[in-house]
Amino acid sequence: MGLPQRQPGPSVLLLLVGALVWPPSCMSLGEWGSWMNSPGWTQGAGIPAGVIGSWQPPTSNGGAGAGPRTLMPISVATELIPYTPQITAWDLEGKVTATTFSLEQPRCVLDGHASVANTIWLVVAFSNASRDFQNPQTRAEIPAFPRLLTDGHYMTLPLSLDQLPCEDPKGGSRDVPLLRVGSDPGCRADLHQPPYCNSPLPSPGPYRVKFLLMDARGSPLAETRWSDPIALHQERIGYVPQLASPTLAGTLTQSTFTLEQPSGQFSHLNISDLDAIWLVVAHSNATPNFTAPRRVEDIPAPADFTRRGYYLTLLAHRSLYPGNQPGNQLRVLRVGNDTGCFPAKRGCNAPLPGPGPYRVKFLVMRDRGPVAETEWSSETHLQQAEALQAAPGPQSAGAVVIIAILSVLLAVLLTALLALLIYTCYDTRGSTPISGPEQSVYMRRYDTHHVISLRSVEDS
Known part of the structure; x- marks a missing residue:
């Protein structure tokens, strides 16, 4: 008769279903969410995979209430790399200026996390805005430089892994491996430049930076720590x-x-x-x-x-x-x-x-x-008002003697003037007048001898 045929148990059925719907092993969770939501992947009667419950295809007008929202890509926490960006340790002039600062390159830091197709971005944020920064999930969400003035952060300096070699620099300071943030003053005026250009920083900050590793689709894969605050020179x-x-x-x-x-x-x-x-x-x-x-x-x-x-x-x-x-x-x-x-x-x-x-x-x-x-000006002194002060009184015996002598001389002078005035008045009143009322004055007529009229001669 043979052995009775056994029916497959529930655990075997679950394994079979998982083998059919589970994504490839090399796919990340973020990619899995997009892959499950792709139009070509459906689960019976044209229902997209990952949608639980009844589903209706969206209407042509795309209005609200046409059906349940489609599944969005899953956002997962990126891997944290134990590296803190910092200002270059090389003894260089201009490491920090009024609009730029120079970082050391993260060489050999991302080798075990990045591939050739990945991009390494530098996130620049004001120190007080770094805690509010959220990693973009697509390339379209990458914040450009103008977002710094509105949102307090932006991303710049996209690099590939081959631009960050592990070898030590050769040839002296001309080959110093550094990244200068804000070194392109003409990028905002050039319409052909990408929006994430490396424009000069607008103020002294302080700023904080970190490196963010993203795949070809713009999904974050790994990130470093935030740097310490970096203040620019005025x-x-x-x-x-x-x-x-x-x-x-x-x-x-x-x-x-x-x-x-x-x-x-x-x-x-x-x-x-x-x-x-x-x-x-x-x-x-x-x-x-x-x-x-x-x-x-x-x-x-x-x-x-x-x-x-x-x-x-x-x-x-x-x-x-x-x-x-x-x-x-x-x-x-x-x-x-x-x-x-x-x-x-x-x-x-x-x-x-x-x-x-x-x-x-x-x-x-x-x-x-x-x-x-x-620069600061030289010292400026304003005018000062001078208070009028009374003449100080005598403070020594010599001053008293001088004042006494001057007083005696003044008294003698006044006495002499008074005596002269009295003498003059008395001398004027004691003199005899030329004539008085009781005296008669006789005047004889006198004719000049050559002034005789003709009548007087004839009468004589």
Whole structure:
């Protein structure tokens, strides 16, 4: 008769079904989600694989309610590589500038994780925005440089594995293996450049970076740790603010001083027309403690002058400081000129509280922090009011003797003058008059001998 035929158990049926629907072994979970959702893979009656429950094909208008949503690619956690990006250790000038910084290349770091078809990206983010960064799942989601100003991060410097050899550099510093972030100033102006170009960084940061390994479809495979915060250097403008000409009336007063305008000093590539240009006014001994504010909300007002030792005023833009000014046109900045502004208001140009000394410099800022600055000026002393003081009284015996002698001499002089006046009056009253009322004066007629009329001769 033979042995009775056994029916396959449930475990055997599950193995058979798994062999039919399980993806190839080399496929990642993210690729499996896309593979199961492909139009050619269905499970009976045209239902896409991976969809549980009733399913209807989407209508032509694609409107809502046409059916259940299709299965999206599965997002899985990428592998974390124990490597932290850092500034190159080579002794090079310009490792960190106002718009760039140089990283060491991650050589031999990704060899066991990447293949020739994979791409190694550098993620650049503001330090406070790095924790919100989410790895893109497709190439279309790769953030370009303009996203830095809106979302606080972007991706750049796509590299292949063969661009990061493990061999040590040869030939000296000319072959130093480094990656310079922000080294392409013309990429934003070139329409043929990809959107993830390596454009100069817009502010001092600080920034944090990490390397992200992606496959050909743009799915993340592995990533490094985030670097420590990297702060750029502020651009230094070789200009020293100067007082206006001494021949100008009112250059220095008791509460104001007048500066020359910094004409044409801000026409730099890293400074835009929208950047704010502030004048920093500080006590001379407070300049070493000055810290440029990182946010507009942190800008000190004149009311903070006593506590901090400095404040910002005279907000302007570089269009107000053109370099092609007429030679006969006077352009000055009067510090402390606004007697009516409220000292707690940001940017108020309130009168200065004392004679100083003061020092000033110009600071260029954006919404995310300072961009450039000039040198500090020399010390400026304001005029001081001199109080009128009474003449000090005698404080020695010699002064008393001199005052006494002068008083006696003055009394003698007055006495002599009085005696002379009395003598003169008495001498005038004691003299005899020429004639009086009781005396008669007789006058004889006298004719000049040659003045005789003819009638008088005949009568004689």
